[in-house]
Amino acid sequence: MTADQFTYDLDPKRSVLTLHGELDEVASVELREVLTSVTDGFSADLAIDLEKVSFMPSPAIGVLASSREKARRNGATVTFVAPAGTIAARLLTICGLEYAESL
Numbered sequence: 001m002t003a004d005q006f007t008y009d010l011d012p013k014r015s016v017l018t019l020h021g022e023l024d025e026v027a028s029v030e031l032r033e034v035l036t037s038v039t040d041g042f043s044a045d046l047a048i049d050l051e052k053v054s055f056m057p058s059p060a061i062g063v064l065a066s067s068r069e070k071a072r073r074n075g076a077t078v079t080f081v082a083p084a085g086t087i088a089a090r091l092l093t094i095c096g097l098e099y100a101e102s103l
Contacts, residue, residue, distance in 0.1 A: 004054045006030065010038055016081075016103065018049040023060035031060065035067045039078070042070040047079045047103060050088035061095055068097075 006027035009018045017038055023031060039046050048064065050056070068078040080099035082088035092099045 008034060012038075014047075014103075015045055016047045016049055018052065020052040022055035023053055023063075024055060024057065025059050028059040028063050032063045032067075035063070035078075039067075039071060039076060041074070042067065042078075043074045043076050045077045045079075046071070047081055047100075049103065050080060050082045050092075050099075051086055053086070053088050056088060056091050061091060061097070065095070065097060 004021045006019070006021045006023060008020065008031075010016070011018070017034070019031070021027070035046075035048075036042065038044075064080065068080075071078040080088070080092055080097060081101070081103055082092055082099045083101050089099065089101070
């Protein structure tokens with residue numbers, strides 16, 4: 001495993017999915033599958049911690065945005081968490097996607 005390889009940790013008690021590394025195109029496919037699974041088909045609330053993401057191109061942002069929309073349609077909430085100054089915070093701001101700076 002390389003230092004920036006995509007990995008994730010799930011804290012089911014807190015409903016927090018922490019993402020690590022690069023969310024490249026291959027990782028974006030895996031991320032979509034993980035999000036569908038951990039939210040029970042986008043019907044359960046989830047916070048996605050993006051603090052440790054080192055690369056997040058448009059396919060990954062698309063997966064995140066569509067996940068939030070799918071959850072909203074099912075009555076659930078997906079919250080992005082990105083501390084100020086992180087790559088994720090800058091990209092979410094540019095894309096006009098709301099996020100929290102901390103859990």
